Amino acid sequence: MENDSQFGVVGLGASGVVTTISLIRELIRRNSRQPGSPFQITVFEPNGPFPGGIAYGTPHDVHVLNMRASTMSIHSDRPDSFVEWLRSRPGVTQHHPVHEDAYVPRSAYRHYLADQFAEAVKAAEEHGGSVRVVPSQVTDVSPRNDGVYLTSSDGVARFDQVILCPGESHHPPHHSLAGHPRYIASSWDYQSIEEIPADASVGIIGTSLSAIDVVLLLRAQGHKGPLHAVSRVRPLPKVQGAYHRHELKYLTRHHLRLLTCDHTRPLTLSDVSVLFRLELQDALGETVDWENGVLAEIHREDHARRLAEDIRAAESGNAYWYCVLDATGDVILDYWHHLDAASRQLFEQWRPYWMTYRHCMPLPTARTLLDMMEQQHLTVSTGMREVTQGEAGDFRITTHQAELYVDYVVNARGVSGDSVRGGPPLVQQLLASGTAVAHPDGGLRVEFDTARVYSRDGHVWPHLFLVGPQTSGVHFYTNSMETIMRNADQAARAAVAALPSSKSKSLAEQQ
Ligand SMILES: Cc1cc2nc3c(=O)[nH]c(=O)nc-3n(C[C@H](O)[C@H](O)[C@H](O)COP(=O)(O)OP(=O)(O)OC[C@H]3O[C@@H](n4cnc5c(N)ncnc54)[C@H](O)[C@@H]3O)c2cc1C
Incomplete structure (x- = not known):
């Protein structure tokens, strides 16, 4: 031995x-x-x-x-x-x-x-x-x-x-709320979530897949009180369309080698974004307008309408971007590896948008959420500024548009x-x-x-x-x-x- x-x-x-x-x-x-x-x-x-x-x-x-x-x-x-x-x-x-x-x-x-x-x-x-x-x-x-x-x-x-x-x-818990008996510091603390009274109003901090897990769990346990999912920037994830295997034409290892002169020079974010745009345009058969299209779309605040449109796109085969992103899984590490340090830093401002598309949700989940939003059981908002304790022992969530008062807060900002x-x-x-x-x-x-x-x-x-x-x-x-x-x-x-x-x-x- x-x-x-x-x-x-x-x-x-x-x-x-x-x-x-x-x-x-x-x-x-x-x-x-x-x-x-x-x-x-x-x-x-x-x-x-x-x-x-x-x-x-x-x-x-x-x-x-x-x-x-x-x-x-x-x-x-x-x-x-x-x-x-x-x-x-x-x-x-x-x-x-x-x-x-x-x-x-x-x-x-x-x-x-x-x-x-x-x-x-x-x-x-x-x-x-x-x-x-x-x-x-x-x-x-x-x-x-x-x-x-x-x-x-x-x-x-x-x-x-x-x-x-x-x-x-x-993500660490919200410092000023830690220890509050109705503040749940982790969306994976299922026992505490199960103990939330069915008629309580709940603020869920985050709108990513972790926040959706909390919404689905509360719904499954028959929760009747209002649910509010709130985030700073990221809207709900996009919706996955039908899956087809996409063969990358532009974001390939061959192009990576050419652009980096056989891995001897670093890439910039604009090198990658040109290839990415070409890949998407070729696959979707239409011009991709980052500023007025992708970004403006993500900043929309009519979340229920946007979700309904995403569901329709996924159902009617108009979400092929999902297959393109999925195909990048094999090469994206190599592209990232060759990006220069400044470009990596620059990418940080794009990361929330990338995550919204890359960590997109299954269609059945999207349908459930839309149903809850239409029934006024769930609201979704972005532009969150802070969460504080209210004077009546509740919590106040301030967004750039409104103030919400809730009985419980769940920290569902996901992994970091x-x-x-x-x-x-x-x-x-x-x-x-x-x-x-x-x-x-x-x-x-x-x-x-x-x-x-x-x-x-x-x-x-x-x-x-x-x-x-x-x-x-x-x-x-x-x-x-x-x-x-x-x-x-x-x-x-x-x-x-x-x-x-x-x-x-x-x-x-x-x-
Ligand atoms: C909510 C959620 C859903 C996801 N869904 C998908 C999906 O559908 N598809 C997909 O491909 N990916 C998904 N992922 C991503 C990915 O699969 C997971 O992040 C992956 O499970 C990470 O596994 P891990 O073993 O690295 O970490 P963990 O699952 O956290 O496991 C780490 C383990 O290490 C142990 N450990 C830690 N410290 C020590 C120590 N000092 N000594 C001994 N043991 C120790 C812990 O007890 C733990 O068991 C999801 C991620 C999350 C968070």
Whole structure:
């Protein structure tokens, strides 16, 4: 056992699952080239064997995947894996029909991940490996020349390679409201949401998919009081149209190579926006007018009317932009990687608009919301200025147009890229110790191709990797399984390639 290659994975959310599976796949491949290379993978997860995290940990069936079942396989060589798995387990989706285009409950996806994990563990055991899940929280990560030392309630253990998958950062709660008994600091605090009296008025801070989750949960539990979803800038997400595979013509790797002179010069935002515009215009067969079209459209404040129009567009096949954006998933990381720093900063003002389109909602969800808005059960507004405690023990939400008074407030601003202010405790510990450093565009700084972690003084730790939403500054769009899988594969390949038989350099050698 002592000669086994030792791997540590920290966190068993979706990233931890796909990372462990990628590691097993790489190690089995290595074993077929170098027979007799036993390995051990130790996975640390304190919150039960498959908590599912904030995305897939929800027990509520109204919380569905915001992507079609056909796009959610975690095996790139078996794209039908999730749909086939769903068909083989009719019990897990109960009232939801199963087909390629279905939006099934996120809790079903958690079970799928658990089953894929179990299958991979079995395969590991058949190839001289073993996988152990330790129910402990890692409290310290200490990379050294001979590997990485992890401290948990299980003790201190040395690993040849460690991949961290600690999950999302959160928007901190509203400082002045924290502790108020009717202020719910997180939209994932389902128990508190379930306890809201059915006739109470509720202010939901945010209009993204997380806010929609709150609306759907309250509706499902028979809530009768008025609901107000309010945000500063972002309107409701756009509505997903029918899905067709779009072949990119302009936003391609070939054009990226040409524009960057074979990756030797950086890109600007205007380079990318020209290609993006060409791609959309060609696909939609019409001119795209950013200022008077896209932007003006997003700033509209007649939210119910806009939603009705979006639904009609999705129903009548006029939402092909969705297929174009979906197709960019494969290349957008590479474009982001080559953008110069000023362009990345500039993009920040566009990010809310990008998110409105990229994180768009399923059509059935849109229909439910519109129905609630037409019944005056739900209002949506943008232009929020502040939320304060009212004099009568209620809350006052001020927008640029009006003041709203509500009995309850739910903070539903979703996840954040700010690791410094909202990162999980382990990330805070890495930052405080200088083992990691924040990336100016969000998350922590890692190597683009391998996801190796950078220390505060600019070294790359040879044995320490990071996968998941904490690499958002480097990998841009980390809120999808597609990107997480790609990064998990890269990290696993690099970690296995760096085992002693390969020519990896230790940190000391680099220095
Ligand atoms: C509400 C929501 C819906 C989404 N829907 C979709 C979708 O439909 N399709 C899609 O492709 N993507 C979706 N995503 C995006 C993406 O799939 C998720 O963000 C993804 O689940 C992230 O997984 P994770 O493992 O990185 O983080 P998490 O799920 O947060 O898991 C992190 C895990 O690490 C553990 N951990 C943390 N610190 C330690 C420590 N110190 N020691 C040991 N363990 C630790 C935690 O206990 C946790 O279990 C959604 C995201 C959200 C938030």
